[in-house]
Amino acid sequence: MSTPPPRRAPAGAAVLREDVTEAIRAAVFEELAAVGFARMSIEGIARRAGVGKTAVYRRWKSKLSLVLDLVGAVAEQGMPAPATGSLHDDVRALLEVAAQALRHPVASRVVPDLLVEAARNPEIADALRAALLDGRQGVVARIVHEAVARGELPEGSDPARALDLVLGPLYWRLAVVRTELPEGYVDGLARAAVAALRAV
Amino acid sequence: MSTPPPRRAPAGAAVLREDVTEAIRAAVFEELAAVGFARMSIEGIARRAGVGKTAVYRRWKSKLSLVLDLVGAVAEQGMPAPATGSLHDDVRALLEVAAQALRHPVASRVVPDLLVEAARNPEIADALRAALLDGRQGVVARIVHEAVARGELPEGSDPARALDLVLGPLYWRLAVVRTELPEGYVDGLARAAVAALRAV
Incomplete structure (x- = not known):
């Protein structure tokens, strides 16, 4: 039949x-x-x-559920974890990917907007945290862990603080100051971040 | 009469x-x-x-002119320039003031919101740039200038990059990650920022 x-x-x-x-x-x-x-x-x-x-x-039942669904889909794409064998090169690779993501014209408008909504709406805050932070926190934690194993960073280095030191300056420059990056900026930032990570 | x-x-x-x-x-x-x-x-x-x-x-003729007026008033208040005689102590003092400002419950909601509007409205962008950046850029430029004069930083250190390295991690942590600062966080950040500034 x-x-x-x-x-x-x-x-x-x-x-x-x-x-x-x-x-x-x-x-x-x-x-x-x-x-x-x-x-x-x-x-x-x-x-x-x-x-x-x-x-x-x-x-979708509302614009909120639509946006949460989209943000969730971005989170699932994840983020490639660099494993170059050197702390400097891992940090540099991470900054390159982050600089591209932050300069994306849609992302540079949508993410700050959703951060504002997140301050008033815990559902958006959780979805955004998952999309923006969980993946990057995992990648930075692995980079720090491997650098400690190689003796490039001291035992007990804090991955949360490492994320602030590596991504903070780039985010500030691209999302707040919003001026073009001069030639060699990401290179210099990678050197500066490694020096900052070592100064515990 | x-x-x-x-x-x-x-x-x-x-x-x-x-x-x-x-x-x-x-x-x-x-x-x-x-x-x-x-x-x-x-x-x-x-x-x-x-x-x-x-x-x-x-x-005020509109909500935009109201907000621009308020932001301008904040800008005029300026920011005290630390002059402790040491790069580390100057950076630490600057971070303390910035951490207080960023943790203020109103500021932490209003500024990100206006940054979003700034992406769509050049008038808000200019007013916000004046309020948030010009003062801090001036303070950091002076700190860098004096550290170069004392031989604590190399000649030709870029004040714009210094601002990114000093304020970026703190802004990221307080405005994006939004978790409590652990004990001694600002101290560690000051040490990390000085190391980053020296790694040109």
């Missing part, structure tokens, strides 16, 4: 549904960058995605 | 006007912290200040 095809589901409907989902996700990033979380509306997202409001509500 | 008092301006009216201005300013900070710039309204500010909307509009 063969199952008859369900009514109102033409061939290719599954593909179409995925296309719509992707179009909505892309529209959310664009809306977040353009108007911010506070001003963003499901109407605006639907308009930008070229779909009806119901197409959005069928998938 | 003595000037008659203007009509409808009883004795103490000037004081009263100043009180109203101060009440509105305080209400703006509270509204910014509670709901953020995007959701803030003149109605909400007036309600919180216990005044009519016209009292606000008589003083």
Whole structure:
């Protein structure tokens, strides 16, 4: 007995549904960058995605759940852990990846915006912490652990403090000061971070 | 010939006007912290200040001009420049002041919020840059200049990079990671920053 095809589901409907989902996700990033979380509306997202409001509500119950879903997806992508065999080169590789991520035009607008919402909304705070920090904390903890094993850093070096020293200056420069990085900036930052890590 | 008092301006009216201005300013900070710039309204500010909307509009033409005015007032207060005679102690003093400012519950909500608006509004960006950066850049430039004169830092040390290395880790920790500072954290950060500054 063969199952008859369900009514109102033409061939290719599954593909179409995925296309719509992707179009909505892309529209959310664009809306977040353009108007911010506070001003963003499901109407605006639907308009930008070229779909009806119901197409959005069928998938997510609110703009909060939509944003949490997107942030979660970024978190899952993780972050490659450099393992160059030297503390300086590991730190340099990490800073290169972080500088690219922070300079991404969408990320540079969306993340600060969500940090603001996080101060008022614990659900956003948790999702953002998972997306932004957990992965990087894990990578830096491994870099520190291996540097201690090689004798490049003293026993008991604190990975949380290491994350502050490595990523803090770059974040401040790119997200707060917002001026172009001069030639060789990341190189100098890697040397400075290693010196800072060693000065316990 | 003595000037008659203007009509409808009883004795103490000037004081009263100043009180109203101060009440509105305080209400703006509270509204910014509670709901953020995007959701803030003149109605909400007036309600919180216990005044009519016209009292606000008589003083400022929009919520943007109100916020720019407040940010400008903070900028004028400036920042004391430490001059302890040692690079480490100057950096430590600067970090203490910055840590207090960043932990202030209103500042920790208002500044990130305005940074988000700054990404979309050049007027806010300029006012915020003046308020947050110009003063601190000047202080750090002086600290670096004096350390170079004493031979504690090499000639040609870049004050902009110094600002990133000194304030970046603290800002990241208090504004992004948002966890309590462990005992002795600022001391360790001062040592780390001096080591970073020397590693050019």
